[in-house]
Structure formats: C-alpha cells, structure tokens
Amino acid sequence: MASLEDLRRGAQRLAPRDGAEFAPMRRDLPQLLAQTAALEARAARDGGDGGGDAEQRARALVFLARRGIDATAMDTDGLLRELDESDETYFDTSADAPPDDLDGWLQAQRERVVCAVVDDARARSTASFFAAALEHAQAAAAHDHAATLRALAHRAGSWPPAAAAAPPAPPVAVARAPRAAGAGAEDAAMRIRDPRAAAYFAALSAPNGADGALGGPAAPDALVRRLAGVPGALRAQLPGGAHADSARKLAELWALAAAIVDGAARAADAERAPALRAADEGAWRARSPELLRALLCGALAQLGSQYRRMVDARIAAAATDGARGGEPGWEHAAAAHARLRLLAAPTPLGAADVRAAADAGVPCCETVSLGAPGAGDVPLWAVLFACARAHEWPAASRALDRARRTHARLRASTDALAAALRELAAVADRPGQPPIGRELLAAVAAEYATGWADAATTAAAAAATAASAAAAGGGSDAARSAARASLGCELSEQCALLYAQVSAAPLADGGRRGLSCVEDYLWHRLGLVLATHDAHGAAAGGAALAQLQLLLSRTYGARHFAAPPSGSDALYATVLVASLQFEKAAAHLAMAAGGALRVDGLHLALALHSGGLLATDDSAPRVGADGAEMLDVLVDTQDAVDTGAATGARGVAAPAVPALRLRALLELHARGLFAESAGAALRYCFMGGSEGQRLALSAQLIVAHGRHLELLGSPASPGNAGWALSFLSQHARHALALAAAQLLHASGEAADAAQLLLAANEPARALGTCAAALADALLAAPDAAFAPPSEPAGGVAKASAAACARAAASCENALRAAAARGDAASGAEARECAALLAVHRCLRAHASSDAAGCVAAADELALLPLSPAQLDACARQLRASAPSVQRLLPRVLARTMGALREQHAQAAGVAAEQARLEARADALLALAGLAGGGGGLGGADSFRLVALRAQMHA
Known part of the structure; x- marks a missing residue:
C-alpha cells in the first residue's frame, strides 16, 4: 500500500500548472503591433478593385454562386456576435491549434467564422429561392387557372333551363361592390374555401354518363350516390369536435337517402306504376301508395345493409x-x-x-x-x-x-x-x-x-x-x-x-326492451308499417306511417334525438329521412348548429328533389334582424290528426306534406359562394324557383359583384367567363343579359347597361338606355356644369359634368356600334341619341363663349328654323321629336338666342348679316310661341327669349 507521502507527491505532479492553462506568448508587444498593422493593410487591399486579390475574390464569388449561395447575404458581423465565445465545441485545441501556436488558433477561428457565414448564406439563399418559386407559382396559377382546373376538375355540361321568361319588372337599384383586379380568374379553379362545399359541388357537377350531362333529374340515383360519398371523404373538415362520429352519421344519412331514392327510381320504372316519374313531386305530394311502399322497402334494405356491415366488422375483429x-x-x-x-x-x-x-x-x-x-x-x-x-x-x-x-x-x-x-x-x-x-x-x-x-x-x-x-x-x-x-x-x-x-x-310496449339503438327501433317500426300496408291495405299503412311520423317528430323531436352526448343533428335527420319526412330532415340540417350543416342540408334537399321526393315552395322565408339568418324554411307544417277520417283502423289521417323553401336555401348558398366562384354560384341559382326568379337572382349577384361586363359584356366571353355561363342556353344567356341591363340602368350605370344590350344584340334598347341616361343628366345639370374645366366649379357642378360626359360617351359608343351592325330597327333611338348629343355640344359651346359653335350645334338638331319660312316645318318636326328633346328645348332656345345676340354684336357695321341674324331670332321667338307649354316653355323662359331679342336692337 502506498504511503501518505507517496500520494502527496503524486498529487503535486498531477496538479495543473498555471502555464498550461494559456498558450505561451513568444512575441513581445512591438511585434504584435507590427503584425496587426500588416493585417489591416492586407484587409484594405482585399477590399480594393485591382490586383490578384480582386481576381481571387471574384473566383470566390463564382464558386459560392454555383453552389446556390448568395455572397451578398453573408452577415459576418452578425454571426460573430452570435457565435459562442468558447471554441471547444468547434475544434480540438490539442490537434488543430497547439497551445503554443497563436497563428494556428487565429486561423482556426477564421475558418470557423467562414464556415458559419457560408452555412447561414446557404440557408438564406434556399429560403429566398423557395419563397420566390412559391410566389411565381401562385402568380402563374392565378393568371391561368382555367387551364389548371380544366385538367383537374372541369366538367363540361349543362342543366338546360326551361324557356326564359321575361325578367321581373320594375327593377330596383342594386348596391355594387368594387370589383377587384383579376376577379374573373378564380372561376375556372372554383376557389370554394369550404372543403365540403367544394366537394359537394364537384360531385354535383360530375357527368352522369357517356353523354356528359351534369347531374340532375335525369339520373337521381346516380346523383345521390355521388353526393353520398362526400361526408366520409372529408371527415376532418366536418364541424364539431367528434369529426369521425359526425362523418359516420352523415355518411349513414346519405346512404339511407341513396337507398330511398333508388327505391323511388325502381318504383318509377315499374310497369305497375307508370304514373310515377323521377323529378316529379306530384306523386310524392299525393302520397302514392306504390311510391310509399317502395320508399319503405328502400329504407328497410339500407338499415339491414348497415347492420350487416356492423356484424361483419365485429366478426372480422x-x-x-x-x-x-x-x-x-x-x-x-x-x-x-x-x-x-x-x-x-x-x-x-x-x-x-x-x-x-x-x-x-x-x-x-x-x-x-x-x-x-x-x-x-x-x-x-x-x-x-x-x-x-x-x-x-x-x-x-x-x-x-x-x-x-x-x-x-x-x-x-x-x-x-x-x-x-x-x-x-x-x-x-x-x-x-x-x-x-x-x-x-x-x-x-x-x-x-x-x-x-x-x-x-x-x-x-x-x-x-x-x-x-x-x-x-x-x-x-x-x-x-x-x-x-x-x-x-x-x-x-x-x-x-x-x-x-x-x-x-305491434307489441304492447312497442318492442323497446329488445331494441338496443335508434336504428333497431326504426327498423322495427318501419317494418310494422310495411307489414301493415301489405296486410291491411294502403289506407291502414298510411295511418301507421302518420302515427310514426308524429311520434318521431313531435313526441320525441330534436330535443331527444339531437341532444348530446349520444344524439346529434345528423342522427335526427336520419330518423326523419327513414320515416319519410324529407322536408323536415333537410330543414333541420339547414337550420341546426348555427348553419354549420347548411351545406349538407341543401345538397340533401337537391338529391331528394332530383328524385321527386321533396315538396318545394318558392316563397321567401322570414329572416332574422341581421337579414342573414332564415327563421323558417318550411311551409304548411300542419300535421293534424283527424280522428274522424276513414283512413285506417285507428282513424288517423296522413299528415299534409310540408313544403321546403328550396329556392331560399339555394339563394343563401349562392350569395355566399359568388365571391369565391361565380360559375358555381350561378349554377346553384338555376337549380330552383321559377325562370324569372332564377334570372333575377343571377342578375342581382352578377351586378352586385361588378362582374356583368366580364360575364355578359361580349357575345361569347372567352376563358373563365365563358365557363361560368357555359351551362346556360343562348336564349337563357340573352334573358340574363337583359335582366342585368335593367338593374344597371336602374342603378345609373347606363354605359354598362348599353354594353350588355349591345352584346345581347339589342342595339335599339342600348340606344334607348343611353338616350334616357343622357337626357336625365342634361336636365339635372346646372349651367355651371358646362363651363370649361379651367373655370372653378362646385362639387355639384363637377359631378353633373362628369355624369353628362359619361352619358355622352355611352351614346357615341352605342351609335357607332349600331351603325356598324346596320340595324334599321334602331332608327328612332339613334336619332334621339344624335339630337341629345347635339344639345350637349350646344350647351358646352355656349358655356365656353363659343357663339359659332353653339349655333352650329343647334343647327344639327334640324328643329330650329333658319328663317320664318321654315317655321311650320320645324314646328312639326319638334312635335314629332322625342320627349327628352322637347324637355330640353327651353335651354337650347335660350342658348341659341344668346349666341345669335353675340354674333349680332360682332357683326356691327354689316347690315346684311345683322338682318339675317335678326330674322332668325324672330323665327326662334315664333317657334317658342308655337311650342308653348307642350315644349316645356314657361313664362320665365319666354320673357328671357324676348329680352335677348330686344338686346339685339339696342
């Protein structure tokens, strides 16, 4: 074992020395200052434009550019502030920069900064590229959405409308929103923001078969099958929290509707019931026994199919x-x-x-x-x-x-x-x-x-x-x-x-103890109705169905089937559809959840209506205080029980079929959709209501959004505008243009109205519209409105002058277009326009002190006599002239008399010229006397003319 002294000596040997913590400095201060000065001089040369350094700099820029790096985006100063002061994570000191080598350490730091700057510049360049690419793609798509959607989702076809009726009159003025630039490019792409609405419209627009006709009454079973696939495909976009459950219930609702419509189609094709026809609600309103039985069979078959799928899934699991x-x-x-x-x-x-x-x-x-x-x-x-x-x-x-x-x-x-x-x-x-x-x-x-x-x-x-x-x-x-x-x-x-x-x-307790869910209950009760119909006749079956409908919609109702947590609006709609209460089902979806399921209710109504299974009404519903919420979409919901009616064993009369305001739902949907896709909105406008109502609503939407010139301003609008109206026949498009022109004329847009009328090949109406607009502008304009632009004028005068100028330009354009067409039927309107333009020039010339121009413009009217010998002929022409010209006669006479007085003063010393001017002035006075009150001349006007004539003798 080592002794304590050995351990102490070993610890001293292992203890770090102060010199090991820092690299030893082998330069004194003068040497460091000299090296710093040399580095500053080299940096100054690197920033210059000449020498090998500039060439090397250029090669470096090319090298970076070829690798997608923008050298101008290199932010060296910013990165130096962001880099960690510690260099231990960037390089190994023992390998790359020995502690005693300051030059190696500085070189490593420089390389570290260069790498960080290059990485940052590469990231900036990549982000800039993708941002520019995305912006370019969006601009290109917005410029040519027609070709994009034509390759993806465009379907050619039509819902051929019936013969167009005359648009309703009189029109009312429509408030128009400002039209955005390029507003027509979105139609071909159908930029419907709501995914469900877009999917429903795509399903609604898909061709029915080889003929390419759009979904409609000709194929109700195919239409409802296409619409039925929308909820399941878009379950993530459904309202509410439980998206999967909502999608499942809506999908079950649509599957039930498809089975019922299919049953109606089979009944319509059966030889035993030739009176039943698809898209004919007469049989449904009359509660045809054959139709009711076919619908019950369809509902029961779907409930059975749903149960089979559930059992098969459970067995597979x-x-x-x-x-x-x-x-x-x-x-x-x-x-x-x-x-x-x-x-x-x-x-x-x-x-x-x-x-x-x-x-x-x-x-x-x-x-x-x-x-x-x-x-x-x-x-x-x-x-x-x-x-x-x-x-x-x-x-x-x-x-x-x-x-x-x-x-x-x-x-x-x-x-x-x-x-x-x-x-x-x-x-x-x-x-x-x-x-x-x-x-x-x-x-x-x-x-x-x-x-x-x-x-x-x-x-x-x-x-x-x-x-x-x-x-x-x-x-x-x-x-x-x-x-x-x-x-x-x-x-x-x-x-x-x-x-x-x-x-x-029927069981005494209704069989509720053995039925575990709403679908089982519906299957049991509908089966009893069908069995009663077959065993005891159509009257007894109708009475049993009426009892069931009242029980489900009144006794239970939405408060039971739509109440959370187990209930939902889709479940209650399923109950109503299964019990053949189609109008109430569509109305409930349209009105429930604050309108969140309105698009589903509308398309469910369209699918049922295509099969003749929906009673409809064209009246307008009551709306809320804000005007956006409909308070009632059903008409005549009196489901009274008639105990004395001999309609079955229990004496219960079948309830009257309520009517759904389908046109009101279509109008509400179309108004919200027009800004996103005019073509889709107009197609919805033509799915319900009378022909006059369809045209009126379509014209209101087109004019209100300022799309009339784009959609209707030429005989065959190209591109997206053509697609928006491609489903209309030429006759219906002509009627729509006339309806829009009436709205524009009532809103004071005579120029646009005339352009629509000319595009609709109605030159006479176009000239008449322009003439009326110019006459109204001239009559309402004060004298100051015709003064030269250099003279100061008030706001009213400027506005009147601008209105007169716009109306005059419209008249000139309409006259040129009519002349190019060579339409002889527009002669009277053309003469009225020409006369009103002459009046406009006469008034402007007088306000500009151009006496000769004023008299020349008055001569173009061919209504003012040059001498007393022409008095009778001019009087006859005046009486035959347009009323608008006669109303402007006092102004024309006064301005012309004033111009003659100016010319008379200028002709001082020329007796013959002054005599000619005096004779003409006398003829004007005589014409004014003959015109009298019929020409709009009052006492003040006559006195003014006499005063002007008297000044010529002074």
Whole structure:
C-alpha cells in the first residue's frame, strides 16, 4: 500500500500548472503591433478593385454562386456576435491549434467564422429561392387557372333551363361592390374555401354518363350516390369536435337517402306504376301508395345493409371467438355474432350454458348448430332476429328449418312462422312485390299468441328470481344461473319482435326492451308499417306511417334525438329521412348548429328533389334582424290528426306534406359562394324557383359583384367567363343579359347597361338606355356644369359634368356600334341619341363663349328654323321629336338666342348679316310661341327669349 507521502507527491505532479492553462506568448508587444498593422493593410487591399486579390475574390464569388449561395447575404458581423465565445465545441485545441501556436488558433477561428457565414448564406439563399418559386407559382396559377382546373376538375355540361321568361319588372337599384383586379380568374379553379362545399359541388357537377350531362333529374340515383360519398371523404373538415362520429352519421344519412331514392327510381320504372316519374313531386305530394311502399322497402334494405356491415366488422375483429366457419349463407355470420355477444356479456356464456338453460326450462333457449365445426350451438332466436334485422330472410328461413329438424317443440309450434319466412325469402330479391297474404299473417299472429306469448312473462319472472338469489350471495353458480335466466329474457324479447315484424302485430310496449339503438327501433317500426300496408291495405299503412311520423317528430323531436352526448343533428335527420319526412330532415340540417350543416342540408334537399321526393315552395322565408339568418324554411307544417277520417283502423289521417323553401336555401348558398366562384354560384341559382326568379337572382349577384361586363359584356366571353355561363342556353344567356341591363340602368350605370344590350344584340334598347341616361343628366345639370374645366366649379357642378360626359360617351359608343351592325330597327333611338348629343355640344359651346359653335350645334338638331319660312316645318318636326328633346328645348332656345345676340354684336357695321341674324331670332321667338307649354316653355323662359331679342336692337 502506498504511503501518505507517496500520494502527496503524486498529487503535486498531477496538479495543473498555471502555464498550461494559456498558450505561451513568444512575441513581445512591438511585434504584435507590427503584425496587426500588416493585417489591416492586407484587409484594405482585399477590399480594393485591382490586383490578384480582386481576381481571387471574384473566383470566390463564382464558386459560392454555383453552389446556390448568395455572397451578398453573408452577415459576418452578425454571426460573430452570435457565435459562442468558447471554441471547444468547434475544434480540438490539442490537434488543430497547439497551445503554443497563436497563428494556428487565429486561423482556426477564421475558418470557423467562414464556415458559419457560408452555412447561414446557404440557408438564406434556399429560403429566398423557395419563397420566390412559391410566389411565381401562385402568380402563374392565378393568371391561368382555367387551364389548371380544366385538367383537374372541369366538367363540361349543362342543366338546360326551361324557356326564359321575361325578367321581373320594375327593377330596383342594386348596391355594387368594387370589383377587384383579376376577379374573373378564380372561376375556372372554383376557389370554394369550404372543403365540403367544394366537394359537394364537384360531385354535383360530375357527368352522369357517356353523354356528359351534369347531374340532375335525369339520373337521381346516380346523383345521390355521388353526393353520398362526400361526408366520409372529408371527415376532418366536418364541424364539431367528434369529426369521425359526425362523418359516420352523415355518411349513414346519405346512404339511407341513396337507398330511398333508388327505391323511388325502381318504383318509377315499374310497369305497375307508370304514373310515377323521377323529378316529379306530384306523386310524392299525393302520397302514392306504390311510391310509399317502395320508399319503405328502400329504407328497410339500407338499415339491414348497415347492420350487416356492423356484424361483419365485429366478426372480422374476433374471427377465432366467432367461429363463423367457411359455409355460405349469412345465417353462419348471425350465429358467430350471437356467439360473440354471449362472450361479451358481464358473465360470459358458452354453448354449454345455453344447453343448461334449455334443460332448466328457461323459455326460448332452443339452439341451432351453425358456424365452424365444433364451435357449439347458439340460441336460435338470436340468430333469427339477427337475420331479420339484416334483412336476410332467406338465411332466417334456412336457420329455422335446420333447427326444426332437431327440436320437436319447434316443429310443433313454428309452422306458420316457417311458412312466412319462406314467403319472405322467395320475394327477398323483388322488394316491390307484396310478400305475405292476410291469412298467413293471421296464422303467424295466432301462433305467437298460443305458443310463445307467455314466454316473455315466464322469462322475466325467472330472471327476477335468479337475480335475487345472486344478490343474496349465492356465489358464482348463482351468478351464472342469473346470467342464463337473463339470456332467456333477452331471447324471449327477440322472439316477440320477430313475430311482430312478420305478422304486423305491434307489441304492447312497442318492442323497446329488445331494441338496443335508434336504428333497431326504426327498423322495427318501419317494418310494422310495411307489414301493415301489405296486410291491411294502403289506407291502414298510411295511418301507421302518420302515427310514426308524429311520434318521431313531435313526441320525441330534436330535443331527444339531437341532444348530446349520444344524439346529434345528423342522427335526427336520419330518423326523419327513414320515416319519410324529407322536408323536415333537410330543414333541420339547414337550420341546426348555427348553419354549420347548411351545406349538407341543401345538397340533401337537391338529391331528394332530383328524385321527386321533396315538396318545394318558392316563397321567401322570414329572416332574422341581421337579414342573414332564415327563421323558417318550411311551409304548411300542419300535421293534424283527424280522428274522424276513414283512413285506417285507428282513424288517423296522413299528415299534409310540408313544403321546403328550396329556392331560399339555394339563394343563401349562392350569395355566399359568388365571391369565391361565380360559375358555381350561378349554377346553384338555376337549380330552383321559377325562370324569372332564377334570372333575377343571377342578375342581382352578377351586378352586385361588378362582374356583368366580364360575364355578359361580349357575345361569347372567352376563358373563365365563358365557363361560368357555359351551362346556360343562348336564349337563357340573352334573358340574363337583359335582366342585368335593367338593374344597371336602374342603378345609373347606363354605359354598362348599353354594353350588355349591345352584346345581347339589342342595339335599339342600348340606344334607348343611353338616350334616357343622357337626357336625365342634361336636365339635372346646372349651367355651371358646362363651363370649361379651367373655370372653378362646385362639387355639384363637377359631378353633373362628369355624369353628362359619361352619358355622352355611352351614346357615341352605342351609335357607332349600331351603325356598324346596320340595324334599321334602331332608327328612332339613334336619332334621339344624335339630337341629345347635339344639345350637349350646344350647351358646352355656349358655356365656353363659343357663339359659332353653339349655333352650329343647334343647327344639327334640324328643329330650329333658319328663317320664318321654315317655321311650320320645324314646328312639326319638334312635335314629332322625342320627349327628352322637347324637355330640353327651353335651354337650347335660350342658348341659341344668346349666341345669335353675340354674333349680332360682332357683326356691327354689316347690315346684311345683322338682318339675317335678326330674322332668325324672330323665327326662334315664333317657334317658342308655337311650342308653348307642350315644349316645356314657361313664362320665365319666354320673357328671357324676348329680352335677348330686344338686346339685339339696342
């Protein structure tokens, strides 16, 4: 062992020396100062423009540029401030910079700074490149969205509107928003910000088939199938927190609607019901029995399909425990589902427990051998109920026949049920055919009453006794006995539900004890309605349906089905659609959740309307105080119960079908969509309402957003504007242009209105619009409005001058366009425009003290006599002139008389010229006298003319 002295000496040897902490300095202060001066001189040379250093600097810049580094972005000073003062993480002192080498240390520091600067410059250059690339791509996309979307989502086609009616009159002025530059480029890309709205429109616009026609009444089943895929594809964009659950419920709603519309389409194609036609709501409003039965069959088939998918998914998740086996037939899947339910109970049960329950006398515990070999028997009534719930009647018939071969009691007590199941299985693939006769249904009901009705009471009593024994501390055996007794109670309820479903005999408690969810309840009640319809006639079926509708929409309603946490608006809409209350379903989605599901409600209404399953109304709804929220979208919702009506065994009349304000929903959606995609919004405008309402709404939207010249300003607008209106026929586009022109004229936009009218090949209307605008501007303008621009004028005068100038320019453009077209029908309007332009020039010349120009412009009117000999002819022409010209006659006469007075003064000493001017002035006075009140001349105007004439003698 080392001694204490040895340890002390070793510690002294290992102790660090002060000199080891710092590199030894081998230079004195004069040497360091000299080296610093040399480095400063070298740095100054590096910044110069000549010599080898400049060439080396240029090569360095080229080297950096080829590697994507912007040398001008190098921020050496900033990086030096950010670099860590410690250099231990950047280089190894012992290897790269020996402690006694200050030059090596400085070189390492320099390399460190250069590397950091280069890395920073590379990052800056990369970020700048991607930012510039993104900006360029966005600019290119905005410039040519038509080609982009044409390659991705553009669909050519049309909803051919009916013959266009005349637009409503009189028009009202429309407030117009300022038009943004390049506002038309977004249409081809359909920049609909809401992903669900965009997806719905894409599905709505997809072609129906090889003909390329857009989705519409011609193919309601194809349309609803396309729309049904939207919620599942966009579950992340659905409102609310539980996106997956909302998407699932909306997808189930759409699947149900698709099945119902498909049932209506089959009814419309059936030979037995030739009166039913797609997109004809007359049969729906009349509650056609054939149509109602087809809709009920469609709803039940969809509820069964939904249940089958659930069972198959559960079996796939637990294939070993389910032990379905490989035999064909859905009864094996029902058996596997029953097996899994037994295992999932609080006290898991197996085949031995079911047999033990049967041996103990528990009711309805008969078993059937289905599934994989050796899997064990399963309860028969659970299998039969699952087959009936899944709408698999052939599987139910096969399962019962198999069980009857092994159970004597079943052979003796299920003859009627077996016969009924065989009847249902025979018509399972033909849902339109009435399945079971009344005699067989009565036999099934009697069989249940005599052989199985007491099973539920017996099972309930046994379950109560077993539960009491288990609660008293009977141990595991008592708990298992209680579970077996509870199983008998559940099976007896399933037996009762199956017999009720087949025999159309409602249960006293409505079957609520054996139904675990809303879908099961709907399946049971709708099945009873269908069975009642088939067994007791359409009147009894209608009464049963009316009772169910009142129960679901009034007794329960949204407060039950839409209440959280288990309820939702989509679930309540599903309940309404399943019970054939289509208008209420669409209205609830449109009004619920603050409008969050309005787009879903609108497209559900469109899908149902395309199949003729929606009663609609074109009236306007009441709106909220802000004008944006609709307070009611249903009309005539009087679901009164008529106890005296002979409509069924219970005397309940079918409720009147309420009407949905579909046009109001379309208008609300189109107004919110127009700023994003005018083409999509206009297509929605033409999906509902009368032709006049469609044109009025479309024209209002186009004018309000300032898109009229872009969309309607040329006979064939190119590019995006052409796509926006490509679905319209030429006749409808012409009518839309006329409606927009009327709105523009009422809003004081005569120039734009005239351009639309000219594009619509209506030169006469265009000239008339321009003439009316110029006449109104001239009549409203004060005298100061015609003064030269150099003279000061008030705000009113400037505004009036600008209005007159715009109107005059519109008239000139319209005259040129009409002359180019050579339209002889616009002669009167062209003469009125020319006369008003002459009046405008006359007034401007007089205000500019241009007497000759004023008289020349007045001569262009051809209404003012040059001498008394022309007085009668000019008077006749004046009476035949346009009313707008006659209203302006006092101003023209006064200005012309003033101009003649100026010319008379200028012609002093020339007797002949002065005599000519005096004769013309006398003719003007005479014309004013002949015109009188009809020409708009008052006493003040006549006195002014006489005064001016008198000044010529002074």
